[in-house]
Amino acid sequence: MTQTYNLLILPGDGIGPEVMGQVVRVIDWFRDNRGLDFRVEQDLVGGAAYDAHGKPLSDETMARAQAADAVLLGAVGGPKYDVLDFSVKPERGLLRLRKEMDLFANLRPAQCFDALADFSSLKPEIVAGLDILIVRELTSGVYFGEPRGIHADDNNPENEGGRVGINTQRYTSGEIRRVARSAFELARRRGNKVCSMEKANVMESGILWREEVQWVHDNEYPDVELSHMYADNGAMQLVRNPRQFDVIVTDNLFGDILSDAAAMLTGSLGMLPSASLGAVMANGRPKALYEPVHGSAPDIAGQGKANPIACILSFAMALRYSFDQGQAADDLEAAVQRVLAKGVRTADLMGPEGGTPVSTAGMGDEILAELSAGA
Ligand code: IPM
Ligand code: MG
Numbered sequence: 001m002t003q004t005y006n007l008l009i010l011p012g013d014g015i016g017p018e019v020m021g022q023v024v025r026v027i028d029w030f031r032d033n034r035g036l037d038f039r040v041e042q043d044l045v046g047g048a049a050y051d052a053h054g055k056p057l058s059d060e061t062m063a064r065a066q067a068a069d070a071v072l073l074g075a076v077g078g079p080k081y082d083v084l085d086f087s088v089k090p091e092r093g094l095l096r097l098r099k100e101m102d103l104f105a106n107l108r109p110a111q112c113f114d115a116l117a118d119f120s121s122l123k124p125e126i127v128a129g130l131d132i133l134i135v136r137e138l139t140s141g142v143y144f145g146e147p148r149g150i151h152a153d154d155n156n157p158e159n160e161g162g163r164v165g166i167n168t169q170r171y172t173s174g175e176i177r178r179v180a181r182s183a184f185e186l187a188r189r190r191g192n193k194v195c196s197m198e199k200a201n202v203m204e205s206g207i208l209w210r211e212e213v214q215w216v217h218d219n220e221y222p223d224v225e226l227s228h229m230y231a232d233n234g235a236m237q238l239v240r241n242p243r244q245f246d247v248i249v250t251d252n253l254f255g256d257i258l259s260d261a262a263a264m265l266t267g268s269l270g271m272l273p274s275a276s277l278g279a280v281m282a283n284g285r286p287k288a289l290y291e292p293v294h295g296s297a298p299d300i301a302g303q304g305k306a307n308p309i310a311c312i313l314s315f316a317m318a319l320r321y322s323f324d325q326g327q328a329a330d331d332l333e334a335a336v337q338r339v340l341a342k343g344v345r346t347a348d349l350m351g352p353e354g355g356t357p358v359s360t361a362g363m364g365d366e367i368l369a370e371l372s373a374g375a
Contacts, residue, residue: 014296016074046076046090056093119267136255191246270307
């Protein structure tokens with residue numbers, strides 16, 4: 001019996017719709033050429049949803065996301081929305097999806113494509129062949145901890161300005177254990193090494209983090225090599241010698257920062273996909289949302305300049321992690337590699353050595369042609 005794959009596509013804002021347009025073509029290719037039965041629905045998120053409904057994610061869209069086998073998201077945000085109240089900013093739509101779908105494990109691979117090693121701000125010999133995976137906890141920590149807010153700082157006459165801003169870093173042992181398990185499972189399928197990062201030298205939540213990751217290791221994954229690092233040292237090691245890492249597991253805020261640093265090691269943010277995974281559902285698939293690491297890039301939106309590769313590789317992650325179509329994912333990734341090796345370049349990838357310049361859709365054409373050639 002053919003399986004049906006229900007996808008909800010949320011293109012979002014800025015370059016989101018353009019890059020997602022190329023993903024839709026790739027999905028159609030797999031339907032037509034590999035008989036994969038994708039059913040695709042589209043909806044609004046972020047500023048686009050705010051413009052339509054006054055909220056960055058409607059309850060109807062949230063319900064459709066919960067019902068989908070996987071959600072593909074483009075990007076959210078733009079200067080037009082900077083003036084909005086915090087509670088309806090485009091980012092709140094994304095954070096609501098992560099929280100309500102309970103997508104606790106955010107996988108951010110940072111892989112350096114051979115053809116692009118010169119693009120890194122580091123020397124090519126330091127980044128060539130780089131392949132690390134950051135597993136960022138995504139549904140807890142300081143992003144969601146209570147209490148939070150901005151309050152009048154009553155009874156403190158010495159506080160010039162009279163206000164206090166509060167956020168709370170809070171982790172339960174269960175939250176740490178489940179994301180640690182994801183990291184160890186993924187490490188077993190790669191280099192079998194996990195480095196856990198926190199600030200156990202200054203934060204109690206960091207001490208708990210370290211102890212719980214060690215507990216999961218000792219009790220369930222003693223075969224995987226585990227090390228611990230303070231997150232500031234981790235940031236330094238990432239730019240000093242990034243290839244020492246295989247899988248890095250860390251909390252929500254450190255993961256946000258460290259994954260941007262790791263992304264830049266590879267030279268172009270326009271290349272990096274991500275997957276956010278939750279608990280496995282009754283049908284055996286995890287709750288899942290896939291999105292490029294890059295943002296909405298409002299400065300180039302609507303001009304056909306955006307690089308669709310990060311979004312296309314995010315769909316490859318969906319093939320692998322949601323639909324168990326590892327071969328299809330490999331084929332799609334290989335097609336992207338071949339296009340880059342041929343020197344085909346969107347504007348963000350155009351270096352001094354030149355190349356064949358293409359638009360967003362032109363990159364889509366090339367990737368589809370390589371898929372067909374390899375099929
Ligand atoms: C990310 C982004 C988001 C985050 C923003 C857009 C809320 O920076 O996905 O890394 O901070 O998590
Ligand atoms: Mg970020």
